[in-house]
Amino acid sequence: KNEVEQSPQNLTAQEGEFITINCSYSVGISALHWLQQHPGGGIVSLFMLSSGKKKHGRLIATINIQEKHSSLHITASHPRDSAVYICAGSRPGATNKLIFGTGTLLAVQP
Amino acid sequence: DAGITQSPRYKITETGRQVTLMCHQTWSHSYMFWYRQDLGHGLRLIYYSAAADITDKGEVPDGYVVSRSKTENFPLTLESATRSQTSVYFCASSPLGGSTLSGANVLTFGAGSRLTVL
Numbered sequence: 001k002n003e004v005e006q007s008p009q010n011l012t013a014q015e016g017e018f019i020t021i022n023c024s025y026s027v028g029i030s031a032l033h034w035l036q037q038h039p040g041g042g043i044v045s046l047f048m049l050s051s052g053k054k055k056h057g058r059l060i061a062t063i064n065i066q067e068k069h070s071s072l073h074i075t076a077s078h079p080r081d082s083a084v085y086i087c088a089g090s091r092p093g094a095t096n097k098l099i100f101g102t103g104t105l106l107a108v109q110p
Numbered sequence: 111d112a113g114i115t116q117s118p119r120y121k122i123t124e125t126g127r128q129v130t131l132m133c134h135q136t137w138s139h140s141y142m143f144w145y146r147q148d149l150g151h152g153l154r155l156i157y158y159s160a161a162a163d164i165t166d167k168g169e170v171p172d173g174y175v176v177s178r179s180k181t182e183n184f185p186l187t188l189e190s191a192t193r194s195q196t197s198v199y200f201c202a203s204s205p206l207g208g209s210t211l212s213g214a215n216v217l218t219f220g221a222g223s224r225l226t227v228l
Contacts, residue, residue, distance in 0.1 A: 001154075033217065043200060043219035086152065097168060098217075100152035 003027045004089055006101035013108050019074040021085050021104045029089035032063050032070045033098065037084040046072070046085075077108045116201050116220035124228050129188045133201030141204045142184040143167075143217075144176065146197040153200065159184055191227045199223045223225045 004025045012073075013019050023032070034046040047054050047061040054061050058077075063070040074081055084105050088098040114135040125127050133142065144156040145168075155168030157176040165176050173195060175187045188195055201220040 002151075035217075035219075041198065041224075043202075043222075045114040045216045046216065048216065070113070088153070097155055097158075098153075102150065102152040 002102065004087060004101040006085075006104050008086055008104060009102070010105045011107070013077050013106070015078060015108055015110050017077050017108075018104065019077050019081075019108075020090040021072045021087075021102055021106070023070040023072070023087035025068050025070075025089050025099070027089065027099065028092055029099075030092040032061075033088040033090070034061050034070075034072050035086040035088065037086060037103070043086075054079050074106075079091070079108045079110050082106055082108050114201060114203055114218055114220045116199075116223045118223060119221065120224050122226045122228065123191050125192060126190050129191050129225065130187075131186045131199055131225070133186070133200075133220060134202075135182055135203045135218075137203065137205070138181055139203035139205050139218075139220075140181070141206065142178065143201065143202040143204075144174070144184070144186045145200045146170065146195075147200060148197050156186065156199075161178075168200045170190075188225075191225075192226045193227050195225065197225060199225060 007022045031048050031050045033048050035043050036046050037043045049063050058075045059074040084103040086103045088100040091097050117132045140161050143158045145153040149154050152197040154170050156174050157168050159165045162178050162181045178184050200222050202217050204217045
């Protein structure tokens with residue numbers, strides 16, 4: 001069992017829909033990262049958070065430390081949001097060793 | 111150009127050959143990382159470096175060698191390539207460690223190097 005699990009693995013949505021991607025982790029972490037990988041491979045860091053909620057444009061990331069769970073929400077989804085979304089946790093004390101989930105492939109259809 | 115660049119972007123080699131993947135960043139970030147990405151595994155850390163001349167193993171270091179003589183460069187060498195090292199390799203950098211809780215501490219990734227070992 002992976003220490004960082006994402007669900008769903010694949011997600012298809014219609015343009016305009018509200019999207020939620022979930023990330024659960026079984027180990028203690030000091031921070032949770034959300035990354036976006038577009039077709040063609042480039043990876044972009046979206047959020048790093050250790051508590052509460054962060055918002056950037058139509059993207060919202062939340063984390064519940066007690067429940068070891070984080071969610072990434074996309075409001076008013078658009079086909080350009082189609083990508084793989086990856087969550088990763090930073091181990092406390094092992095500052096640079098991120099533990100990655102296997103990603104959620106999102107396809108937003110027009 | 112500012113940013114983080116990897117070369118080559120695509121490489122085909124044969125088993126047993128030595129291959130070096132280059133990574134160059136222009137921000138003078140202290141930390142640099144090498145990851146590999148394989149289907150079903152997600153990204154896995156190979157090696158990382160906290161500063162010039164300081165490197166440390168990650169999750170899957172076997173078969174790889176790194177060096178960091180200059181802050182801006184972090185080459186990854188496969189001394190004798192094997193088929194199991196066929197993968198997409200990503201270099202990344204950050205001003206601080208990946209878990210330091212600062213809004214400025216964002217991991218920035220290169221575009222990736224796709225390596226095929228025949």
